[in-house]
Amino acid sequence: MRLVAYKTLTGLIxxxxxxxxxxxxSLVKKHVQERFNSNQNSWTSMKRTTGFGxxxxxxxxxxxxxLNEASVVSATGVIGIxxxxxxxxxxGGPYTLTGPLAVNAGVTLTIQAxxxxxxxxxxxxxxxxxxxxxxxTNKVQFSGGEINFKPVSNxxxxxxxxxxxxxHATFQxxxxxxxxxxxxxxCESNAEISIGGNSLITDSALLKLxxxxxxxxxxxxxxxxxxxxxxxxxxxxxxxxxxxxNTPALKITGGASTITNNKLTGGGIITVPPFRGxxxxxxxxxYQGTAQIAGNNIVGGVxxxxxxxISNNVVSSSIQISDGSPKISGNSFSxxxxxxxxxxxxxxxxxxxxxxxxxxxxxxxxxxxxxxxxTLRGTGLNLGIGFNQEYxxxxxxxxxxxxxxxxxxxxxWSEGGNPTVSFQRNYVVDCEYGMTLTGGQIxxxxxxxxxxxxxIYLGDKAAVSKIAYNNIENNSLRGNLYIENITAPIDAxxxxxGSTDEAAIGQTIHDYKxxxxxxxxxxxxxxxxxxxxxxxxxxxxxxxxxxxxxxTDAATPTEQPVSNPTATPSGQPNTTSQxxxxxxxxxxxxxxxxxxxSLTGLVIAILVIAVAILAAAVAVLWRRLPSKPSIGA
Numbered sequence: 077m078r079l080v081a082y083k084t085l086t087g088l089i090x091x092x093x094x095x096x097x098x099x100x101x102s103l104v105k106k107h108v109q110e111r112f113n114s115n116q117n118s119w120t121s122m123k124r125t126t127g128f129g130x131x132x133x134x135x136x137x138x139x140x141x142x143l144n145e146a147s148v149v150s151a152t153g154v155i156g157i158x159x160x161x162x163x164x165x166x167x168g169g170p171y172t173l174t175g176p177l178a179v180n181a182g183v184t185l186t187i188q189a190x191x192x193x194x195x196x197x198x199x200x201x202x203x204x205x206x207x208x209x210x211x212x213t214n215k216v217q218f219s220g221g222e223i224n225f226k227p228v229s230n231x232x233x234x235x236x237x238x239x240x241x242x243x244h245a246t247f248q249x250x251x252x253x254x255x256x257x258x259x260x261x262x263c264e265s266n267a268e269i270s271i272g273g274n275s276l277i278t279d280s281a282l283l284k285l286x287x288x289x290x291x292x293x294x295x296x297x298x299x300x301x302x303x304x305x306x307x308x309x310x311x312x313x314x315x316x317x318x319x320x321x322n323t324p325a326l327k328i329t330g331g332a333s334t335i336t337n338n339k340l341t342g343g344g345i346i347t348v349p350p351f352r353g354x355x356x357x358x359x360x361x362x363y364q365g366t367a368q369i370a371g372n373n374i375v376g377g378v379x380x381x382x383x384x385x386i387s388n389n390v391v392s393s394s395i396q397i398s399d400g401s402p403k404i405s406g407n408s409f410s411x412x413x414x415x416x417x418x419x420x421x422x423x424x425x426x427x428x429x430x431x432x433x434x435x436x437x438x439x440x441x442x443x444x445x446x447x448x449x450x451t452l453r454g455t456g457l458n459l460g461i462g463f464n465q466e467y468x469x470x471x472x473x474x475x476x477x478x479x480x481x482x483x484x485x486x487x488x489w490s491e492g493g494n495p496t497v498s499f500q501r502n503y504v505v506d507c508e509y510g511m512t513l514t515g516g517q518i519x520x521x522x523x524x525x526x527x528x529x530x531x532i533y534l535g536d537k538a539a540v541s542k543i544a545y546n547n548i549e550n551n552s553l554r555g556n557l558y559i560e561n562i563t564a565p566i567d568a569x570x571x572x573x574g575s576t577d578e579a580a581i582g583q584t585i586h587d588y589k590x591x592x593x594x595x596x597x598x599x600x601x602x603x604x605x606x607x608x609x610x611x612x613x614x615x616x617x618x619x620x621x622x623x624x625x626x627x628t629d630a631a632t633p634t635e636q637p638v639s640n641p642t643a644t645p646s647g648q649p650n651t652t653s654q655x656x657x658x659x660x661x662x663x664x665x666x667x668x669x670x671x672x673x674s675l676t677g678l679v680i681a682i683l684v685i686a687v688a689i690l691a692a693a694v695a696v697l698w699r700r701l702p703s704k705p706s707i708g709a
Contacts, residue, residue, distance in 0.1 A: 158183055166190030166214070173198040173221065180204055181228055190214040195221030195250060202240065205230040210244035212262070219248040231256030231273055257289065303327040304367075312338060319343035324361045325376070328384075332366045342376025342393075356393050363398075377413075380404070397443075399424040405431040412458065418442025418468060425468060432614070437461070437482075440495075442468035448475045449614045454482035460507065462487035463516060465495040475500040476612035482507045485528070488538070490515030499523055503611050510551065513538040521545055522610045531556040531584075540566060545603070547610045549574030556584040562595045572603040572610075 155175035163186045164171055170192035178201045179185045187193065187208040199222040200206070206223070210216040225231070225240060231254070232239040241259035242252075249267050252260075257273030263280040271277065273289040277296060284300035287293065291310040293302065298317040301324060304310050308331035317325040318341040325340040342359030359376030360369065362384045369378070369386040377393035380386055382400040389407045397404070397417045404415055414437035418425045425443030432449040440447075440463045452460045460482035461474055472495060479485040485507035488497050496517040503524045504510045510525035514536040524547040525531045531551035534540060548556040548571055556573055559566060566587070573581040578600060582589065587597040 158185055162186070163188065164191050164193070166192075170194055172196065173200070176201065178203060179206055179229075184230075187216050189216065189244070192217045192219075194219050195223070197221055199224055201226065202229045206240050208242045208245045212244055214244075215264075216242070216245040217248070218245065218250040220250060222251040222253060225254035225256050225258065227255040229254075229256050232259040232275065233257075234274055234276070298325075301325060301327055303329070304331060304333050305329045307331050307365075309333060312336070314338065317341070319359070324358045324379075326360045328360070328362045328365060328367050330364045332368075334368045334370070335360075336368075336371045339373045340375065342374075356396060358396075359393075362402075397425060397428050399426075401426045401428050403429045403431065404433060405429070407433045407435070409433065409435045412436050412455070414438055416441070417445055418465075423468060425470075439464070440470075440472065441465060442470070443472075444470035445472045446475075447472070447477065449477065449612065451478045451480075452482065453480050454507075456481050456508075457483050459483065459487060460485040460504070462489065463495055463497055464489045465493035465516075466490070469493045469495045471496045473498050473500065474502060476614055477502045478612060479504045480506055484509045484512050485525070486511045486523075488513045488516040488518060490537070494537075501610065501612050504528070509533050510548075513540065517541065519543075522607065523547070524607075524610045525556075526550050528552070530558050533558050533560070534562055534566065535560040536562075538562070539564075543568040544570045545607050545610060547572045547574075547606050549606075551584070555586040556581075557597060557599075558586040559594055559597065560586075563593070565595050566597045568597050568599045569601055570603060571599065572606050573599070576602075576604050578602075 154171050154173045154177055157178045157180060159180050161184045165188050168191075172194040173196050176198045181203040183204040185202075185204070185206045187206070189210040191208075191210075193216070195218060197220060202223065202225045206225070206229075208216040208218075230239045232241050234257070237259075239259075240254075240256070241261075242263050243259070243261045245263045247263065247265035247267055247269075250265070251267045252258075252265065252269045252271070254271045254273070254275070257275045258271050259275070260269070260271070260277045261279055263282075265280070266283050268284045268286070269277075269282060270286040271289065271291065272287070273291075275287065275289060275291040277285065277287075277291060277293045279295045280297075282296055282298045282300070284303075285293065285296075285298060286303045286305065287310055288306045288308060289310070290308055293310060293312045294314050296315045296317075298315065299320065300317075301319055302312065302315070302317055304312070304327070306329075310331065310333040312326070312333060312335045314336075315338045317338060319325040321343050323343050325342050326335065326338075328335075340359040342357045356377035358379050359374045361379040362369075362381055363379075364382050366383045367385070369384065370388050372389045374389050374391045374393075378386060378391065378395040379398055380395055380402045381398040382402070384400075384402045385405070386395060386402065386407060387405045391407055391409045391413055392411060394409070394413050395404055395407070395415045396419060397415065398419065414435050415430050415433070416439050417428055417430075418441035423442045425445075427444045427446070430438055430445065430447045430450060434451045434453070436452065436454060437459045438447055438450065438452070438461045439459060440461075442465060447461055450461075454460060460479040461477065462484060463472065474486065474497060479502060485504035486499055486502060487509070488495070489512075494516060498519045498521070499511070500519075501522045505524075505526045505528070507528045509530045510528035510532060511520065511523075512530070512533040512535075514534075515538055518538055518540045520532065520540065520543045522545045526547070527550055529552045531548045532543070534557070543557075543566070557566075557568060568585070573584060575581055581599060581602060585597050585599060586594075588594045
């Protein structure tokens with residue numbers, strides 16, 4: 077009778093809890109025997125005279141043990157398939173997975189503020205809806221494993237703000253993967269998050285984020301890499317992303333995303349060969365797509381390809397154009413920062429535009445490039461704008477640029493190639509070599525070259541079709557024009573040489589007069605006054621065709637840089653351990669889970685009454701014993 081009654085009561089509680097139990101009766105006996113086994117006679121007398129009391133003790137002790145046991149098992153026994161709407165509460169937790177858990181299609185699992193969920197090395201597969209909404213002071217906490225939203229799950233709906241979402245949640249080594257849109261707000265994670273669809277990720281501290289949909293990523297702080305994949309149109313704004321070693325802060329492999337007002341600090345390192353070997357720490361890597369990168373503070377370099385536009389950023393290193401036809405405009409480079417176009421024999425560079433930047437150097441190895449309306453301020457030792465197209469020839473235009481204090485202001489070496497380059501309406505001053513040209517098919521029209529050691533240096537394989545309408549003046553005694561190893565005649569008529577004295581002009585041109593093995597330079601007729609058109613016009617239209625010999629035909633771009641970005645989100649992510657390898661199976665084991673403490677309030681009330689009755693029964697029993705038991709008797 078006692079066994080039946082006990083099993084009936086414990087069975088009721090365990091059935092409501094949906095949990096698997098041990099044999100509670102043996103625990104009851106053990107508890108009672110430890111209390112009274114010191115006096116066998118007293119135990120026998122108690123059974124004989126207080127049968128009802130013993131039954132009550134057994135019954136109530138079973139209630140206490142069953143309640144305690146239910147609490148323990150509810151924290152360690154989560155496994156199986158959730159087939160009806162369920163709420164997890166802080167009081168009912170922690171919820172600990174002992175195997176994989178599935179949320180069926182059409183089912184909602186709601187996790188309330190303060191709830192602790194230990195996924196361990198398992199996973200929660202969501203085919204329905206999962207919402208975990210905490211508060212700023214009472215977050216939902218996940219640890220270990222993975223939460224995986226399948227394509228059939230109910231993603232977040234932006235219009236109704238319904239569906240699967242996480243707010244004020246922490247993910248401690250818990251990987252979050254979703255094929256559907258999610259809302260992730262005010263969360264913290266030190267594991268990878270990979271999301272698709274029209275997701276919102278905002279005001280969170282994250283490690284690594286990968287998005288494959290049209291996502292909004294804003295005001296986050298990250299200590300890893302944000303990666304945008306596929307044909308997407310995501311918006312990434314006002315984030316602070318600091319990459320770890322050998323990785324970029326932002327990686328884009330497709331789509332037409334917009335990246336604005338972020339602070340991006342790179343960790344990937346690569347050495348490239350512009351005018352001199354340079355180590356670049358990439359903050360952004362762009363491999364495909366038409367991304368718009370604007371108004372960012374980029375601490376490191378940028379690897380740019382495809383049809384990307386990179387405009388109005390502050391860049392602390394260099395931009396490397398790897399392929400395609402990117403447009404680089406309105407950027408401000410700090411330190412020895414510049415633009416490299418092409419960096420290998422396989423660089424498929426087409427027709428990039430480099431426009432209106434403040435930069436230290438621009439180095440061209442491949443492609444047909446337009447370089448216009450830039451300002452280059454050197455250190456006296458560096459290259460200004462140079463072509464060394466050993467990888468891929470092109471037909472390039474260099475126009476309306478200001479070049480100051482460089483070792484080589486404008487240059488074309490092209491030791492392994494033969495590009496065509498037209499220099500028009502550039503202003504070059506205070507350089508060691510205003511122009512140095514030892515290769516390529518060159519035209520020099522409407523430029524001003526002043527205060528250099530060498531005004532124009534021509535040598536070796538340079539083939540200059542025309543030098544006209546330029547202001548070439550006030551360069552050192554080594555020459556306004558200095559040729560070496562050239563035997564073909566040079567046409568340099570119709571330039572202003574800083575004088576109207578033909579003999580004096582001749583003394584500033586180093587040609588056959590000084591070395592009979594050199595070609596003759598024809599400089600007569602010459603201009604009798606400065607050509608006012610031979611300076612940059614940075615308010616005119618972007619030149620897209622090759623210039624003529626008419627000095628009035630020159631034009632320049634109108635695009636101007638905007639102010640530098642100021643938005644730098646605060647806060648640092650909590651980065652602890654890295655995520656571990658997770659199970660790849662998506663089929664959970666059989667089982668069922670319910671809210672194990674739905675009768676908690678009722679059971680506690682019964683317990684209070686029972687304890688009072690138990691105390692009275694024990695007191696009566698004790699008084700009836702012949703003598704107090706002694707230990708070891």
